[in-house]
Amino acid sequence: MTTAAVIVAAGRGTRAGGEIAKQWQTVAGRRVADWTLDAFRQITEIEHIVVVLHPDDLGRMPDVPCVIGGATRCSSVLAGLQALSGLGVTKVLIHDVARPCISAKLIQQTIDTLDHAQAAAPALVVTDALWRGENDYVTGTQDRAHLYRAQTPQGFDYKAILKAHQAHDGTAADDVEVARAAGIKVAILPGSDDNLKITQASDFARAEKILGSKMDIRLGNGFDVHRFGAGDHVTLCGISVPFDRGLQGHSDADVGMHAVTDAIYGALAQGDIGQHFPPSDPQWKGAASDIFLRHAVDLAAEHGFQIANVDCTLICEQPKIGPHTAQMKDAMAHIIGITANRVSIKATTSERLGFTGREEGIAALATATLIKP
Numbered sequence: 001m002t003t004a005a006v007i008v009a010a011g012r013g014t015r016a017g018g019e020i021a022k023q024w025q026t027v028a029g030r031r032v033a034d035w036t037l038d039a040f041r042q043i044t045e046i047e048h049i050v051v052v053l054h055p056d057d058l059g060r061m062p063d064v065p066c067v068i069g070g071a072t073r074c075s076s077v078l079a080g081l082q083a084l085s086g087l088g089v090t091k092v093l094i095h096d097v098a099r100p101c102i103s104a105k106l107i108q109q110t111i112d113t114l115d116h117a118q119a120a121a122p123a124l125v126v127t128d129a130l131w132r133g134e135n136d137y138v139t140g141t142q143d144r145a146h147l148y149r150a151q152t153p154q155g156f157d158y159k160a161i162l163k164a165h166q167a168h169d170g171t172a173a174d175d176v177e178v179a180r181a182a183g184i185k186v187a188i189l190p191g192s193d194d195n196l197k198i199t200q201a202s203d204f205a206r207a208e209k210i211l212g213s214k215m216d217i218r219l220g221n222g223f224d225v226h227r228f229g230a231g232d233h234v235t236l237c238g239i240s241v242p243f244d245r246g247l248q249g250h251s252d253a254d255v256g257m258h259a260v261t262d263a264i265y266g267a268l269a270q271g272d273i274g275q276h277f278p279p280s281d282p283q284w285k286g287a288a289s290d291i292f293l294r295h296a297v298d299l300a301a302e303h304g305f306q307i308a309n310v311d312c313t314l315i316c317e318q319p320k321i322g323p324h325t326a327q328m329k330d331a332m333a334h335i336i337g338i339t340a341n342r343v344s345i346k347a348t349t350s351e352r353l354g355f356t357g358r359e360e361g362i363a364a365l366a367t368a369t370l371i372k373p
């Protein structure tokens, strides 16, 4: 089974207004499209994601495969489905970019339902009375029995929905309509009130409230040790400190930067430096450690996190760290891309106890706080 997702984002968002289409506007600190994409990226079972864009928007989502959509939602969906051909996709979810509050739970339920149904989609039972109206007056009522409000993601057997779209005349509100026209039976899943589609300008405030309460705060710790060897300086927290010995290691042995890097990986639950840059790999021999830190910082950004602060403690008798901390903070802040007042570098001795007390090496401890707004 190979699962994929098509996120349709080629609309112009005319009803929502604004200077740019609604999917590029910001809600709770991030673009609507980024929230939506992130929700799908969280699902490990989804192996391929394709975003369908308007030709004017190419380049707005550089980190994900994109294709150009068409003038109607249906033609955009077809472009996305065709882009997945040849990848062995069996299940596909089709989702409006304009539904950024979609939960991982609802995405997973849709995928799981496809184990025993050819198609499945979430919907809300209509609970309000329904009227017909004209010129601001009620002209009639409508029986609400058996009525649902359709949502996305709508999930399908890939080959069946591709064939259905290829055979369709192109007019349909959603993919369930296309599927049903092709004789595909669609299972209804309980939708969610939070899974609103941003359609009118007022919907941004509702989405802001829902996404604003989803703030994700992570804490990670890192610890590293390097032993002293021959040399005339040590590299610590991005700067060179003159000393009568050097630190030994596969890279430049910047023990402080390694601890901070591991703290960031830790907060992301993404392993450690050794996993990303194996010491057995000769290309990292003598490498400047900012390569590792920049990788962790980029990984945090890819996962939608900002680094709020880092705090590093160097443990050694010698060299004296105090005179260098301001320069170290600047160097670390520059690499991480935050201001120096969010970087703390401090030092302690171990009261002449243990390997640091015997001046055999330097240890470093670090903490990093990551925030997804």
Ligand SMILES: Nc1ccn([C@@H]2O[C@H](COP(=O)(O)OP(=O)(O)OP(=O)(O)O)[C@@H](O)[C@H]2O)c(=O)n1
Pocket: 008, 009, 010, 011, 012, 013, 014, 015, 016, 052, 069, 070, 071, 072, 073, 074, 076, 077, 095, 096, 097, 098, 099, 197, 198, 199
């Ligand atoms: N030619 C189109 C039209 C719509 N869509 C996408 O289909 C979804 C349908 O939502 P809708 O609210 O209709 O989006 P827009 O068409 O952008 O909105 P509007 O009708 O207000 O212009 C959106 O994710 C939209 O980007 C698309 O990919 N291609």
Ligand SMILES: C[C@](O)(CO)[C@H](O)COP(=O)(O)O
Pocket: 073, 096, 149, 150, 151, 152, 173, 174, 175, 197, 199
């Ligand atoms: C697919 C859909 O989101 C289901 O509710 C909806 O039909 C698409 O948006 P539109 O407002 O109907 O264009």
